[in-house]
Every structure is written in C-alpha cells, then in structure tokens.
Amino acid sequence: MMLKLKSMPFAIACAIASGALTCAAPAFAQAQQGGTEPAAQRVVVTGSLISRTNTETPTPVQVLTAADIQKSGKTSVAELLTDLAANGAGTLGTGFAGAFANGASGISLRGLTVGATLVLIDGHRMAPYPLSDDSQRSFVDVSSIPFDAIESIEILKSGASSLYGSDAIAGVINIKLKKNLNGTRLSAEVGDTQHGGGKTKRASISTGIGDLDNDGYNAFITAEYRKQNAIKVVDREQYGYANRDWRARGGNDLTLGVPTNINNFLTPASSPFLYNASNPNNPAGVTNVNNPANYQFLDPTNCNFTKYRAGGCSVRDELSNIQPETENVNLMIGMTKKLSEDWEVRFNGSMFQRESNNNRNAAPAAFSPTSFNGTTTLVNGVLTSRVGAIPNTTFAAGAPVGANITNQLGAAARLYGYIPDVGAALTTNNKTTATRFAADLVGSAYGWDVNAAIGGTRVKSDLDYSGYVNRTNLYNLLRNGTFNVLGNNAPGVVDAVSPRFSNEIESTLNYADLIGSRELLSNFGAGPLAFAAGVHWHERKQNAPPSSLTLNGAVANTAAFTIGDETNSAVFAELQATPIKNLEIGLSGRYDHYDTYGNSFTPSANFKWAPIQQFGLRGTFARGFRAPNPAEVGNAGSFFTFNAIRDPLLCANGSQTTAGNVPSACSFSPPYVQTTNPDLQPEKSKSFTAGIIVEPMRGLNMTLDYYKIQIKNLVVTQAGNDPSFTPTWVRGPANTIDIATGVGNNTVPGIPAVGPILYGLSPYINAGSTETHGIEADIRYRWRLANDLGTVSANLSAAHVFGYVTELGSDSYQLAGTQGPSSVGGATGNPKDRAQFTLGYNRGPLDVTATVNYTSGFSTFDPALGATDCASTAADVGGRTYFQGLVQPIGYCNVSSFTVTNLNLSYKVTDNLTIRGAILNLFDKEAPYDVATYGNAGAQTSYNASLHQPGAVGRFFSLGANYTF
Incomplete structure (x- = not known):
C-alpha cells in the first residue's frame, strides 16, 4: 500500500496544536472514515526540487508555521531560532557583544559555525551581513526578519550542496515569506523584564486585496515596528555573573577603579591622579605604588590615596550591555498575478531595517600609559605598527595636566583616569537595512513545471562610532592646559579628543534561477520517475572598507575590513523514483564554478522505505562544500x-x-x-543520515535520525589551529x-x-578536519480529551552529540561537551545535549502553550588549546583574569545545565479579536557561570551569551492583541 499524506488536515492540526516549535509533517496519515478522499496537495519541501504529496521526506525537515511562531512567545526570529535543539556551538546571538559582527544574529546547525549553515529566503540566496563573523564566516542576519512577514520556516537538517551549492554543509534554513493576504490584521504587543531594562514594544499592520482564483490577482503590504530597550550590566549586578568582585568566589576584584596586584595597583579610578614612578626619595623597602607621596589626586575631595588603595574610588559600570538597544522598522509588499490557467507571476519587495547600539568595551574611555602604545593597522595597504603612539606619556614637574592643574610631585609623572565627557568606549550605532526585490514566474508547459526567478538583494550598514580617542590630540590638549580632566569641556574640545565618525559598508547578491521538473516515465517500477534540473547564477560583492580614522590610526582602535567579489554559475539535477513498492529513492548532483578558485561537484543520494504503514526507514548521503569567500581570499x-x-x-x-x-x-x-590567502581551496564535506519513522498509534508520530558530518580542508587561521x-x-x-x-x-x-x-x-x-555525529529525535502526540474538554498536544525535539572531533596535524581533540572549538565561533560552548519540549492545551477560544528549553552542561576546557588544567581555563580559553595569579576553584571548570520555561496564552474574544500574554523564563532561571567564554568579555560578564541569554534577561512579561477585519 502506498503511503499518502493528507497535507490540509495536517496543516490544520499544526495551526491548532500546542504551538510546538518542532511541528513537522507527521510520518503517516490516518485514513478517512468513509467518503471520497480529497486530492492531496503537492508541495515542494526544502531539500528537493520535485513537488510531492508526502511531506515526510527522506531528509529530516523541521517546520515552524506562522502559528508556531506566534505561540512561542518570542519577539524576534533570532530568539526563536536560537532555541532550536539542532543549534549549537558557533551561534552568534544578539548578546554576543564582542563579536566582529556585533548586533547581528546567525544560526549554527550541528555546532559547525554560522558559515556552514545556509539561510535562504523563499528558496533563494540573500546577501550576507557585511561584517563577517570573526571577520571570516559569511552569514545571513536573521535578527532583522519580522514575524508578520513569515509564512513558515523549514529547517533542513542534512547536507544539501547538491541542490543549493556552497555553505549548505550542516543544513539549510529556508524562511518562506507570505505570498498572499486578504483582509486586514492589526497587532500590538508590549513587554518588560522583571529586573529592569529590556522593555519591548511591537506593532504591525498587514492588509491585502484581491482573490487569486476569482480576481486573478492578490496584492498585499505588511509593516512592522519593534523597539527593544537595552539591558545594562548594572541592571543585573546583583547576580554573580554580572558582578566583577570575585574575592568571595576565590578570585580577584575586577571592579573598575580598584587597584590590585593584577593591575600593578595602578588603574584608572573615579578620580584622576598623577603617579610618579621614579621618586628617588622612597624609603628602603617601600615600593613606589605603596608610597602615598608618589600620588597626586586631582580631585582630592572625591578620592585620596587611602580611599583609593582601599577600593573606595571604584567606578560603577553603567555603560556595558547585556542586551543592546534595538529598533526595527520593516516593510514588505507582494503581488501575485495570474497570467493564464497555467502561469502566474509573483513580485516581492522588502525592506528590513534594524538599528542597534553596541558597546564592545566595559567602561568609559580611559587614559593610562598602555593606552597610548599606538595601533597596529593597515595604512594604505601596508601593515604598520604603533600608529599614533605617544613616545612620552609623562608630564614634567610643574607642567600643566589639563586645565587649571599642574604636576606638583616634583618629578615627571604619569596620568591615570577616565576621560570625562566622552562616554562609553568603543560604541557603535549600527543601522542596517536589508532590501530584497524578487520576481518569480511559475507555470506549466509541455509537461514541465517551470520556476524562473531573478532577484536583487543588498544589506547596507551605516555605522556611527563614538567613544574612540585621538591620542595625539588628547595629550596635546592636556599638555597645553586646554582639556579639563575633571569634565565640563566645551563640545569642540571633546570632539577633538573623541571624534565621532562614520562608515558605510554593504554586501550585495544578485541571482537568477531557472528550474524545470516533470515525470520522465509515468510507470517506473511501482511509481513514476520524476526529474528536475536547473541552472543558477549569482554575483556577490562585499564592500566593507575600514573607516577613515581607524585606517590612518588616528583613533586607538583596529577594525576589520573586507573588499571583494565572487561570481558563481551552476547546473544541477535531481531524480526521484519508486522502483519497488513503498521504496522511494532519490539522486541529485550539482556542478559549481566559482571565479575565485575553480570548480566543485557535489552529489547526493537518499531513500525512504516504509514496509508497513506504521514504520519506515530513511537515509541520506551527501557531499558538500564551502567556497572561500571575499574575507578569506579578497x-x-x-x-x-x-x-x-x-x-x-x-x-x-x-x-x-x-x-x-x-x-x-x-x-x-x-x-x-x-x-588572506588567494590560493585557498574550498572546504569539503561528507554527511550521512539514517533514521526511522514510527507511528505506533493514532496521533503519535516519532522520528529518530542519526547524523554524521565530516569536513576536511578547513579554512582556518593558522594561530590556534596549527600545532x-x-x-x-x-x-x-x-x-x-x-x-x-x-x-x-x-x-x-x-x-x-x-x-x-x-x-x-x-x-x-587549509588545514585539519572536523567530524561530528549524533542523534536527533522528534516525538509528537496529540489527543482529544473526552467530553469535549479540549485537545492536548505534546512535542519533543532533542539532539545529542556523540562526538565532535577536530584534527590538527597529527593531533586529535574530542570537543563534545567542552568549550571548544574556541578558536572559531567565539568560545560559545559545545554542549552534548539540547532539547525542547512543548505542551499545549486548546479548547475553543483558549490556547495555552508551555515550552521548556534544555541545554546540558559542559566543561570550560578547550583541549584544542591545550587547556587541561582546571586552575587556568578562564585565562587559557577566555582570556579572563578572574583567577590570575590564583588557583581557579574546581567549581568553575564546568558550566551547569540550563533549563528555561516559557508560557504563552491566547484567547479569541471574538471572531476578530484575540488577546495574548506570555511569560518568558517563567521561573526566572539565572544564567550559569561560564568563565571561559569571551563573547561578552568586554563587559566581564561570566555567562554564555549564546546559550544562556534568557538567564541574563530574566523573567519577561508581554501582553498583546490581534484584530482582523
């Protein structure tokens, strides 16, 4: 008996189910009780070019519907996808303040970094974010895509380079936007955190006209506004992970302005001071830093030597972010026009804009001798060290030290302090605008189903920098008595010391696709032989130059830059057949030509066998590749x-x-x-999946899939990856x-x-290799309670990593359950287990959904760095000084597991009005310590911003309403 899936009943079930974020097509359909079964709807599922009625494909595909997204209680796509059980090490989250691409978000399926996960929009490529992750890995920023524009999200958890080309090594995330809309929908939502900061507002409107069947067209527009306030570290300083004083935990006091042996007892404090390091009158046995005669505090009413040495001149960090302030304005328009019974054309245009304010440092801008050693930068393409260095940072005896202050120590002295009137150091206001124009022509002719598409995409970032210091101007203005170190400087003086400057960077990708599919034979064994073939072309350009003041070394900072382009042409094909009853097999292959390195050929094969209605087997084999991008070869x-x-x-x-x-x-x-290295070759991968599909009883669907991915020829930086x-x-x-x-x-x-x-x-x-393997389970159960008491649904999506092995030369490192690989992906942690359980209840107008997200604990060691001593993982891996000069307590050698529960409730008051409320992190679970992560190192917070961000945000409440007419 052939297996058939009735797609419409399943779509309805997904719409009213618990809001499970793991809603995928059921393995098997239930036969109707009598009557004529309606014709099954054919759809194209991500991972294939051929339409099908049974959407449980040979490759594992997870589907999030628009209803799932709304029931998640989340307020952004980035937050939603971060919770995927298949998401792992290398994830780039919005709380990852230390990232090169800070402000953006990327997903890392199977923990293989954002560069190995391909993100598509409506099955087509999108221009990547202009700032690459770690200045290397290209990725599509998912943080700017609005909820109301999305029809569904399909997560293909298998290698797919044979159909989609480069980057589809770990899998594909295909975000499908709305195609048509009738009527008008208004939506508004407000939310706030329990512990301060993070207030969120969101509003949207969608309206559409025209019926495709009756009028021959449909046109719609949807607009969304979202504002999310910042959460500062100071808002969470009552928690250990945000508190810099580690003395009670066996460590050092890292509070700003507190002198300790790890800063040589000299650190910028709440009051600026002069320090004379060469006083010849020191008593025997009294070191310079212990002699109060060597200090001149410039604001003695605020701070003196005794108070300073006792830690009484500390500075409260009111500037660093746990969550940056963001503002989104999104607009999308679409139109579909029937040209005939067999042909229609679709147009889509969108503008997604995100503005965020990101602080990559931990304090106000400071002056101290080491602040003026200069910058190593590329000046006119030539690597130059100590650009902007100040050769002598001392102030002579009796000389001015800014306005109305002179050096009274009788000898040359150094100045320590925070620079007033400047604000947070190294701050970037990032306004990123992603625009996309796409046209698709779909139809049938001469037995072929045809889809022709063209599109132009661009991501442009306008960057405004503040908190940077022009060292030369600062010291000149201090020496001539112009700059007041106690503050209240004129705007022109502040601008000379800390110039505000801008930069514009962008990434573009234009594409063209042509795909045709048909049945070659109507009877090939037990079913038809279906064939699809296509051609693809895209041209990508990345123009992200350094800003003028960082290029010439005028300010104390270095910046990443990328200027380059690539052109890709490809042909691909797919065969699908049922040679014997209940056995489906598929073959596909793709040939790519890149003008940067040459050619790649990637084949794949898959099968699904269902000997009985309640049980099936499936498996895939695929080769893949990742082409070197402009940041690596340009x-x-x-x-x-x-x-x-x-x-x-x-x-x-x-x-x-x-x-x-x-x-x-x-x-x-x-x-x-x-x-860079123009001779790089692409990374190459082999991936396998093997799984079972089980439906032992009505309403219960289960899948279990094993995966193994091997990547060789890795493109890595030589430091840390070549022993x-x-x-x-x-x-x-x-x-x-x-x-x-x-x-x-x-x-x-x-x-x-x-x-x-x-x-x-x-x-x-090109060096080394990575191999990871594990299992992923998806279990769904839905049952109707007796006496019409409603419907309950339960969904479990879980992933377990058996191994994550990196080979470097003759050395092999097992990184599953560790902090590694920290030399790529930002030390975001590599937990072995992630799971998501959703329990839903629906009765009439009431819909309640509870979602539990679990992340297992892991070690703070990174064996690939040689970090095997618990006494120093904070320093060895994260570069943290929590325990510098001390023995790191054993309790910080591991990161605890983390479980967070979200609750979402909606009630349909009338046919037009629905109200909803949500509590994220219902039990106010606190983020566990991770002393070895460095993504948020600037703020010295000791939690993992990629895995445990909800624990830093804390309990979050939201209330909203939808109205349709």
Whole structure:
C-alpha cells in the first residue's frame, strides 16, 4: 500500500496544536472514515526540487508555521531560532557583544559555525551581513526578519550542496515569506523584564486585496515596528555573573577603579591622579605604588590615596550591555498575478531595517600609559605598527595636566583616569537595512513545471562610532592646559579628543534561477520517475572598507575590513523514483564554478522505505562544500585575540614575582593580524543520515535520525589551529615598565631587554578536519480529551552529540561537551545535549502553550588549546583574569545545565479579536557561570551569551492583541 499524506488536515492540526516549535509533517496519515478522499496537495519541501504529496521526506525537515511562531512567545526570529535543539556551538546571538559582527544574529546547525549553515529566503540566496563573523564566516542576519512577514520556516537538517551549492554543509534554513493576504490584521504587543531594562514594544499592520482564483490577482503590504530597550550590566549586578568582585568566589576584584596586584595597583579610578614612578626619595623597602607621596589626586575631595588603595574610588559600570538597544522598522509588499490557467507571476519587495547600539568595551574611555602604545593597522595597504603612539606619556614637574592643574610631585609623572565627557568606549550605532526585490514566474508547459526567478538583494550598514580617542590630540590638549580632566569641556574640545565618525559598508547578491521538473516515465517500477534540473547564477560583492580614522590610526582602535567579489554559475539535477513498492529513492548532483578558485561537484543520494504503514526507514548521503569567500581570499584584514599566553622573553617561567620578569607580560591576550590567502581551496564535506519513522498509534508520530558530518580542508587561521605554528611576534621598542623585584609583589620601573609584543601574523590556511555525529529525535502526540474538554498536544525535539572531533596535524581533540572549538565561533560552548519540549492545551477560544528549553552542561576546557588544567581555563580559553595569579576553584571548570520555561496564552474574544500574554523564563532561571567564554568579555560578564541569554534577561512579561477585519 502506498503511503499518502493528507497535507490540509495536517496543516490544520499544526495551526491548532500546542504551538510546538518542532511541528513537522507527521510520518503517516490516518485514513478517512468513509467518503471520497480529497486530492492531496503537492508541495515542494526544502531539500528537493520535485513537488510531492508526502511531506515526510527522506531528509529530516523541521517546520515552524506562522502559528508556531506566534505561540512561542518570542519577539524576534533570532530568539526563536536560537532555541532550536539542532543549534549549537558557533551561534552568534544578539548578546554576543564582542563579536566582529556585533548586533547581528546567525544560526549554527550541528555546532559547525554560522558559515556552514545556509539561510535562504523563499528558496533563494540573500546577501550576507557585511561584517563577517570573526571577520571570516559569511552569514545571513536573521535578527532583522519580522514575524508578520513569515509564512513558515523549514529547517533542513542534512547536507544539501547538491541542490543549493556552497555553505549548505550542516543544513539549510529556508524562511518562506507570505505570498498572499486578504483582509486586514492589526497587532500590538508590549513587554518588560522583571529586573529592569529590556522593555519591548511591537506593532504591525498587514492588509491585502484581491482573490487569486476569482480576481486573478492578490496584492498585499505588511509593516512592522519593534523597539527593544537595552539591558545594562548594572541592571543585573546583583547576580554573580554580572558582578566583577570575585574575592568571595576565590578570585580577584575586577571592579573598575580598584587597584590590585593584577593591575600593578595602578588603574584608572573615579578620580584622576598623577603617579610618579621614579621618586628617588622612597624609603628602603617601600615600593613606589605603596608610597602615598608618589600620588597626586586631582580631585582630592572625591578620592585620596587611602580611599583609593582601599577600593573606595571604584567606578560603577553603567555603560556595558547585556542586551543592546534595538529598533526595527520593516516593510514588505507582494503581488501575485495570474497570467493564464497555467502561469502566474509573483513580485516581492522588502525592506528590513534594524538599528542597534553596541558597546564592545566595559567602561568609559580611559587614559593610562598602555593606552597610548599606538595601533597596529593597515595604512594604505601596508601593515604598520604603533600608529599614533605617544613616545612620552609623562608630564614634567610643574607642567600643566589639563586645565587649571599642574604636576606638583616634583618629578615627571604619569596620568591615570577616565576621560570625562566622552562616554562609553568603543560604541557603535549600527543601522542596517536589508532590501530584497524578487520576481518569480511559475507555470506549466509541455509537461514541465517551470520556476524562473531573478532577484536583487543588498544589506547596507551605516555605522556611527563614538567613544574612540585621538591620542595625539588628547595629550596635546592636556599638555597645553586646554582639556579639563575633571569634565565640563566645551563640545569642540571633546570632539577633538573623541571624534565621532562614520562608515558605510554593504554586501550585495544578485541571482537568477531557472528550474524545470516533470515525470520522465509515468510507470517506473511501482511509481513514476520524476526529474528536475536547473541552472543558477549569482554575483556577490562585499564592500566593507575600514573607516577613515581607524585606517590612518588616528583613533586607538583596529577594525576589520573586507573588499571583494565572487561570481558563481551552476547546473544541477535531481531524480526521484519508486522502483519497488513503498521504496522511494532519490539522486541529485550539482556542478559549481566559482571565479575565485575553480570548480566543485557535489552529489547526493537518499531513500525512504516504509514496509508497513506504521514504520519506515530513511537515509541520506551527501557531499558538500564551502567556497572561500571575499574575507578569506579578497582584499581583507582583521585583528583578533582568542587566548591568553605568556611572553616567552619577558616572562620566561610564567611567574609574576620572579625577579626580572614583567608581570603584565605573564598573562595577556596578544593581538593577531589576520591575513588572506588567494590560493585557498574550498572546504569539503561528507554527511550521512539514517533514521526511522514510527507511528505506533493514532496521533503519535516519532522520528529518530542519526547524523554524521565530516569536513576536511578547513579554512582556518593558522594561530590556534596549527600545532606546529609559532607566530613571529612583532615587538615594539623597549620602554620603561614595571619589573618584578623578586620580593613579594614588589615592582620597580625599568627598561627590559626587549619591547612588548605588538602582534603576530596569522594567515588563513587549509588545514585539519572536523567530524561530528549524533542523534536527533522528534516525538509528537496529540489527543482529544473526552467530553469535549479540549485537545492536548505534546512535542519533543532533542539532539545529542556523540562526538565532535577536530584534527590538527597529527593531533586529535574530542570537543563534545567542552568549550571548544574556541578558536572559531567565539568560545560559545559545545554542549552534548539540547532539547525542547512543548505542551499545549486548546479548547475553543483558549490556547495555552508551555515550552521548556534544555541545554546540558559542559566543561570550560578547550583541549584544542591545550587547556587541561582546571586552575587556568578562564585565562587559557577566555582570556579572563578572574583567577590570575590564583588557583581557579574546581567549581568553575564546568558550566551547569540550563533549563528555561516559557508560557504563552491566547484567547479569541471574538471572531476578530484575540488577546495574548506570555511569560518568558517563567521561573526566572539565572544564567550559569561560564568563565571561559569571551563573547561578552568586554563587559566581564561570566555567562554564555549564546546559550544562556534568557538567564541574563530574566523573567519577561508581554501582553498583546490581534484584530482582523
């Protein structure tokens, strides 16, 4: 007996079910009780070019309907997709403040980074975000796509390069936008967090006219506005993960403005001060930093030596973000016109705009001697070190130190303090506008079903920078007595010290597709032989130059840039047959030509066998590839840090107290200069899936799939990914710096034998491999209660990683359940288990949905970095100084599991009006500690912003209403 799926009953079931985020087509359909079964609707499911009636395909596909999205209680697509059980290490979340592409969000299926997951819109490519993740991996920003524009989201959890080309290694996320709309729908929603910050407002309107069958056309427009306020670290400082004082936890006090041995007892405080490091009158045995005679506090009513050394001149961090402020304005228009009974044309245009304010640092801008060592940057394409360096950062005895203040210490002194009137350091206001124009011609002719498409897409970011310091101007204005270090400076003076500047970057991708499908034979074994073939072309350009002031080194910052393009032409085909009863097999293949490296051929095969109605087997094999992108082979450059090291010359034995060592060189995160490589070859993958489909009883559907993905020829930066690689460290000149005396923590100023490390070069290379394998389960049960008491539905989506192995040279590292791979993907953690359970109840106008998201714990070790000692994972992996000079407590060697529950309720008051309410993080679950992640390192928060962001946001309430007419 042939298996058939009645798609319309299932669509209705999905619409009224619990709002499960794992709603996928049931494995088998139930026969109707009498009557004539209606003709099954044929649809094209992501992962195939051929339409079908049975949407339970040989490849695992998860479907989120518009109803699922609304019932999630979420307020953005990024939040929704982050909770997918298949989403893993390398995820880029909105709370990931330290990312190169901060402000944007990307999904990493199977934990293989955002670069291995292809995101499509209506089955077509979209221009990637102009700032690549880690300045390397291209991805589509999902944070700007509005809810009301989406018809459904299909997540293909299998390699699909044989149909879609590059990047579809771990899977495909296909976001399907609305095609037509009748009537008008108004929606409004407000929400707020329990613990402060994060207030959210959202409103939308959608309206459409015309009936495609009766009028021959449909036209619609949908608009949405969303505003989300920032959550500052100060809003959560009552929680350990947002509190900088680690003394009660066995660590250091990292509170801004508190002098400790790890900052050599000299740190910018709430009051600026001069420090004379070379006072010859120090009593014997009294080090410079312990002698109050060496200090001159410039605002003594606010701070003095005693108060400063006791930590009383600390600075409260009121600037760093846990969640950035965002504002979205979205508009989409669409029209479908019937040309004949067999042909229609569809037009779609959209403008999705997101504005966010991102703070990549942890404090106000500061001045201290190390702030003025200069910047390593690319000036006119030439790598230049110490651009903008101030050779002498001292102020002579009696000389001005800004307005109305002079150095009264009797000798040259250094200035420490926060720069007033500037605000948060390294702040970027990012307005990103994604525009898309698409036209599709679909129809039938001469036995062929034809789909021809053209489109133009662009993502443009307007970046406004503030909180950056022009070092030369600052010191000139301090020395000539113009800049007031106590504040209230004239706007022109502030602009000279901290210029505000802008940059414009963009990414474009234009495409054309032509696909045709038909039955070659109506009877090939037990069914037809179906065939599809197509051609694809796209041209991609990335123009993300550095801003003028970062390019010439005028401000103390480095910035990533990418300028390049690629052209891709491809042909592809698919065969589908049922050679024997109940056995479906498929073959597909694609040939790609890239003008950047050459050619790739990627085949795939799949099958589904259902010997009985209640049981089926399925499996796939696919080859895939990821083409080197402009950031890897074009004109591009970036600077990055990812781990802590000791200077092999200035701190040879790693001890801060050994005589002659430079304590600040014993643990620091060196900068690397990332260089491109035009000879790179594509990454290549092989993937396998094998699964079962079971429907043991009416209403219960289960699938269990095993996957294995192998990626070779990885494009990686050489530092951290080649065990034999020792960077050639570029050093600056040897200047006066604090050197250990060998007596306790005492130091004296001196000039070491060599200067400090400025940077190391790290090119992209093809090296190593990654293999991951695991299982994913999807269980759905829906039953109607007796006596018309309503309908209950339960859905479970779960994923378990058996292994995640990275091979580098002759070394192999098992990273499942660890912090790795931290050299790619931002140390976002690699938990073995993720699950999502949804329980729903529906009766008449009432619909209640509870969703539980679970993430297992994992180790803070990253074996690929050689981090095997629990005493130092915070520093080794995340570059954190929580326990610098101390023994890291064993409790911070692991990240605890995290479970968060969301509750959503809606009630249909009338046929036109529906009200809804939601509580996210219902039980106010707190984010667990993760001392080794570095995505939010600037704010020194110790939680994982990619996996545990709901635990930092805390309990969130929302209330909304929909009205249709």
